[in-house]
Structure formats: C-alpha cells, structure tokens
Amino acid sequence: MTTKKWWKEAVVYQIYPRSFNDSNGDGVGDIQGIIEKLDYLKELGVDVVWLSPVYKSPNDDNGYDISDYRNIMDEFGTMADWEEMLAEMHKRGIKLIMDLVVNHSSDEHEWFQESRKSKDNPYRDYYIWRPGKNGTEPNNWEATFGGSVWEYDEQTDEYFLHLFSKKQPDLNWENPKLRQEVYDMMKFWLDKGIDGFRMDVINFISKVEGLPDGEKVEGKKYVSGHQYFMNGPRIHEFLQEMHKEVLEDYNVMTVGEMPGVSPEEGKLYTGEERKELNMVFQFEHMDLDTQPGKNKWHLKPLDLRDLKKSLGKWQSELEDGGWNSLYWNNHDQPRIVSRWGDDKEYRVTSAKMLATCLHMMKGTPYIYQGEELGMTNIKFDSIEDYKDIETLNMYNERVVGNGEGPQEIMQSIYTKGRDNARTPVQWDDSEHAGFTTGNPWIKVNENYQEINAEKALDDKDSIFHYYRKLIQLRKQHEVIVYGSFEMMYEEHAEIFAYTRTLGEETLLVVTNFSGNTHKFDSSIDLKYAELLISNYEVAEKEANSFELRPWEARVYKI
Numbered sequence: 001m002t003t004k005k006w007w008k009e010a011v012v013y014q015i016y017p018r019s020f021n022d023s024n025g026d027g028v029g030d031i032q033g034i035i036e037k038l039d040y041l042k043e044l045g046v047d048v049v050w051l052s053p054v055y056k057s058p059n060d061d062n063g064y065d066i067s068d069y070r071n072i073m074d075e076f077g078t079m080a081d082w083e084e085m086l087a088e089m090h091k092r093g094i095k096l097i098m099d100l101v102v103n104h105s106s107d108e109h110e111w112f113q114e115s116r117k118s119k120d121n122p123y124r125d126y127y128i129w130r131p132g133k134n135g136t137e138p139n140n141w142e143a144t145f146g147g148s149v150w151e152y153d154e155q156t157d158e159y160f161l162h163l164f165s166k167k168q169p170d171l172n173w174e175n176p177k178l179r180q181e182v183y184d185m186m187k188f189w190l191d192k193g194i195d196g197f198r199m200d201v202i203n204f205i206s207k208v209e210g211l212p213d214g215e216k217v218e219g220k221k222y223v224s225g226h227q228y229f230m231n232g233p234r235i236h237e238f239l240q241e242m243h244k245e246v247l248e249d250y251n252v253m254t255v256g257e258m259p260g261v262s263p264e265e266g267k268l269y270t271g272e273e274r275k276e277l278n279m280v281f282q283f284e285h286m287d288l289d290t291q292p293g294k295n296k297w298h299l300k301p302l303d304l305r306d307l308k309k310s311l312g313k314w315q316s317e318l319e320d321g322g323w324n325s326l327y328w329n330n331h332d333q334p335r336i337v338s339r340w341g342d343d344k345e346y347r348v349t350s351a352k353m354l355a356t357c358l359h360m361m362k363g364t365p366y367i368y369q370g371e372e373l374g375m376t377n378i379k380f381d382s383i384e385d386y387k388d389i390e391t392l393n394m395y396n397e398r399v400v401g402n403g404e405g406p407q408e409i410m411q412s413i414y415t416k417g418r419d420n421a422r423t424p425v426q427w428d429d430s431e432h433a434g435f436t437t438g439n440p441w442i443k444v445n446e447n448y449q450e451i452n453a454e455k456a457l458d459d460k461d462s463i464f465h466y467y468r469k470l471i472q473l474r475k476q477h478e479v480i481v482y483g484s485f486e487m488m489y490e491e492h493a494e495i496f497a498y499t500r501t502l503g504e505e506t507l508l509v510v511t512n513f514s515g516n517t518h519k520f521d522s523s524i525d526l527k528y529a530e531l532l533i534s535n536y537e538v539a540e541k542e543a544n545s546f547e548l549r550p551w552e553a554r555v556y557k558i
C-alpha cells in the first residue's frame with residue numbers, strides 16, 4: 001500500500017526564469033515577470049513551481065554556476081522581489097521548490113576565490129585540488145561541456161576538478177565543513193518558507209577515492225569517468241545525513257536529478273524508510289533516441305517498445321515504497337511534441353496524447369514552461385543565434401577544432417540542443433511574443449503568432465485546457481495518484497496502453513504514438529465505462545474494440 005503524501009498528489013510546473021517573462025524590458029525574464037503570470041499558473045491548476053536557479057551567478061551556464069547561494073541575481077531582481085513572489089504563490093495555494101546546485105559552485109564564489117589562494121587556506125578543501133601527473137592533468141576524465149575536467153591554476157601549481165565547465169568547480173563533499181555549509185544554506189531558504197528542493201546532479205557528489213582514470217578509447221584524449229562519480233561510494237550516506245541534518249524537520253518535497261541512475265538504485269534513493277529523497281529524475285527514457293554508447297548528439301529514432309520497457313520497469317520497480325517523477329521536458333531537453341509527437345499536422349492532437357500518457361502513469365508529473373502550449377523546437381540558421389554553453393562548446397570542438405562539416409552537427413543541434421527548451425515563452429501575438437518589450441536574450445520562435453498563451457486560453461479545445469483537465473482529474477480520482485500500474489501490449493510498436501488499479505477502480509489508458517490508425521482490442525468491457533478524457537470526439541459508446549485514430553488518446557474508468 002502506497003502511503004499518502006501531498007507531493008504525490010501534486011503537479012509541478014518548472015519555470016526557467018530567464019525565458020519565462022520579462023517585466024522591465026531588458027530582454028531577460030525576471031521575478032516580477034513571474035509574479036505577473038501567477039494567475040495564469042493558478043488557472044492551469046498546478047500545485048508546485050520548481051524554479052530553476054535565481055541566485056547570484058556570472059551565467060556561464062545560466063545560473064547553474066552560483067557565486068552566492070544566499071542572494072538573488074541582479075538581472076532577476078532583489079530578495080524583496082523574491083519574497084513577494086513566494087508570498088504571492090502561497091496566497092494562491094501554489095508551493096515553491098528551489099533549485100539546489102551543490103555538486104559545484106561558480107569559480108566566482110567567495111569560497112573558491114579563497115580556495116585558490118594557497119594550499120593552506122581554510123577554504124582549500126572546499127574544492128577538489130590535485131597536483132599534475134607527469135606534467136599533465138591528474139586523470140583523463142572528459143568534462144560534460146567538453147575538454148578535460150581539470151583546470152590548471154598557476155597560483156598554487158595544482159589542478160581543480162570541474163565535471164561541467166571550468167567556471168563550475170566541483171565542491172568537495174568529503175569535507176564535513178563543506179557539507180555543513182550546504183546544510184546551513186538549505187535551512188536559510190527553508191526558514192524563508194519554501195516547500196522543497198530540486199537537487200542538481202545530486203548523484204555526482206561522491207567521487208571514488210583516488211579518482212582513477214577512465215577506460216581509454218582509441219583516438220580520444222579524454223574519456224568518460226562517470227563510473228567514478230555517478231552514484232558514488234558515499235552518496236547514500238551523504239543524502240541520509242542531509243535528511244537528518246535538514247530535511248527531517250520540514251514538511252517539504254525533494255527531487256534529485258540523477259543522470260545514469262537505474263531503477264534498482266532509484267528504489268534505494270526514494271525508498272521511504274531509507275530517508276533520502278522523495279523522488280528522482282532519471283534519464284533512461286531520455287537516452288532512447290541516442291545511439292548506444294555514444295553521446296546525446298548521435299541521433300537514433302525512438303523505438304516505442306524501448307520506451308514502454310524502460311518506463312514500465314521504473315513503474316514496477318518503485319511500486320512498493322519508492323516514487324517516480326514523470327517528465328517529458330525540462331530546460332535541458334528538446335520539446336516533446338517535436339521529439340516524439342508530430343509538431344506539424346497533428347501538433348495539438350499529439351501534444352495532448354503525450355500529456356495523457358505521462359500524467360496517467362504513477363508518479364508526480366512535471367510540466368515544463370510552454371509544454372502546456374505545445375511549444376516546439378527551434379531551428380536557427382546560424383550558430384551565432386545559439387546561447388547554450390553545451391551546444392556552443394560541442395560545435396567549436398567539432399567544427400572549428402576537428403574540421404567536421406557543420407551540416408550534420410546542426411541537425412543534431414536542431415534535434416537535441418538545450419536551446420530548444422529555452423526560447424522565450426510565447427504569451428501573445430505581439431512583437432517578441434509578449435515576452436519582452438526589449439530585445440530578447442535569445443530569439444523567439446517564429447511560430448508565436450500561431451502558438452501562444454492568449455490564443456490557447458481563448459480556445460476551449462487547446463492544449464492548455466486539456467492539461468488543465470488532466471490536472472483536475474488527478475484531484476477527482478485517487479486511482480490516478482495511488483493506483484498500481486500494469487502495462488498492456490508490450491510488443492506493440494505504436495500503441496502505448498496500460499491500466500491503473502486501486503481497489504475496485506480501474507483506469508484504462510490507451511494512446512497512439514503514431515499517425516497511423518490502429519484497431520484496439522480490449523479484454524475489458526467498455527460498455528459501461530466512463531470516458532474521462534480524450535483528444536478526439538468519441539461519438540458513441542463502443543464495446544471492447546475501437547479504431548484508434550492518429551495520435552489518439554483515451555482514458556476510461558471502469
């Protein structure tokens with residue numbers, strides 16, 4: 001039996017503040033801009049906002065490089081603005097979870113400024129410093145944003161570790177003083193009244209002692225070292241300590257971002273009696289359209305059977321005692337309707353289908369800004385228009401460095417680049433989509449006259465109103481939150497169908513991940529079933545079988 005918790009019943013909405021809404025015309029989204037749109041979120045019906053980082057940052061990685069954990073970035077506003085935002089959210093019954101980025105800080109953080117000064121500085125061990133090996137880097141690991149994970153620092157003639165950019169030095173979790181600083185900082189925000197944390201790459205914080213070399217790859221100087229820092233040796237100890245020192249005293253929710261986590265490990269992280277985290281963001285399903293063993297830029301079409309197998313395994317593994325988070329999108333992923341739906345002829349229908357499939361599974365659903373509008377990927381002709389450090393570093397390394405042809409690489413960027421998710425939210429059909437009166441920091445998608453919030457609110461058949469209905473259904477039917485999950489038709493290449501069961505109640509969820517028509521045969525008699533939601537008109541009650549139209553979704557309650 002699954003225990004009842006408020007965060008299991010909730011739907012979370014992610015705000016990426018830079019691209020959400022600009023209140024003062026400088027082209028950058030900000031906190032007052034968020035406040036302006038809270039009634040919109042209230043209308044959608046979400047319970048929780050996850051706010052991507054708004055702390056002080058030089059923005060090497062758009063706020064995921066923090067130089068002061070206890071203050072607000074000037075571009076976004078002031079602490080007073082932030083407090084006003086929290087109060088306005090709470091007034092509307094919306095909770096707030098903040099991003100906690102503590103695998104690394106910015107190199108401009110005071111701790112790092114001190115740390116680099118001398119080997120006996122009190123902050124030296126807040127970071128991971130090593131002497132060089134044979135005149136070169138201490139090991140051969142490759143950074144996520146390219147090059148070595150090591151940066152040489154002349155002042156002390158040592159290297160510091162950075163799993164991401166060289167402006168994001170990794171914090172040293174082996175140091176109990178550093179851990180205490182993090183816990184104190186968490187309490188600082190919790191005492192201001194926030195409702196939890198989303199924890200950035202939190203399964204990277206424990207590194208294997210000795211930081212051994214990764215397995216060599218022919219022709220490559222730097223290689224993946226992930227087995228030495230993903231789900232490392234002390235990770236469960238650190239999370240349990242954090243729980244005991246901080247989280248235990250607050251009724252809050254936590255979700256850990258965890259690349260490379262398996263369902264078996266997911267169960268350990270989220271098992272209730274283990275007192276670590278409430279849920280994790282896993283990436284297995286996000287990697288299914290990548291060639292095996294390669295990085296994300298090496299494309300491969302999705303086989304729906306892989307998706308069902310992966311999500312199905314997570315559903316069953318976390319059935320007892322654990323909990324899933326459900327997402328198609330975030331600020332690092334391409335737009336789902338462009339990725340696994342049809343963003344042309346069936347944009348509206350396929351966006352609704354994808355939403356249905358996700359929100360009816362067992363777990364807490366997340367909506368990423370603009371997903372509720374069916375916003376699509378972006379194609380800029382010129383690399384000059386891209387802003388994301390990951391995209392730009394990859395392009396430079398391969399096109400400028402390796403002399404590869406840009407064409408194929410642009411195709412990868414169109415399909416997988418993080419800026420797909422980061423173009424401004426399209427609010428209306430005025431210039432710059434109503435996001436800003438100034439010059440947007442990144443270009444608006446040209447389709448804003450067709451796809452925007454104002455239009456969606458006016459159209460009762462819009463994707464927005466469909467999401468609203470899905471959220472309402474969650475409040476009305478316990479089976480959506482707590483029912484157990486069972487996959488149907490595992491071998492079917494285009495239909496994704498499952499049931500959810502709680503006591504006497506059963507939900508049947510049928511979705512078509514294709515533009516083809518399929519006959520659906522149900523072993524369940526649907527004559528007396530209630531159709532809870534569908535993205536097509538369903539004329540009359542049909543018995544055990546029906547024609548599933550392109551990208552159709554239906555949910556029956558039996």
Ligand code: GLC
Pocket residue numbers: 061064065101164200201257331332
């Ligand atoms: C996480 C964030 C991503 C960021 C990285 C480094 O994956 O979601 O945006 O670049 O961590 O902080």
Ligand code: CA
Pocket residue numbers: 022023024025026027028029030075
């Ligand atoms: Ca602004």
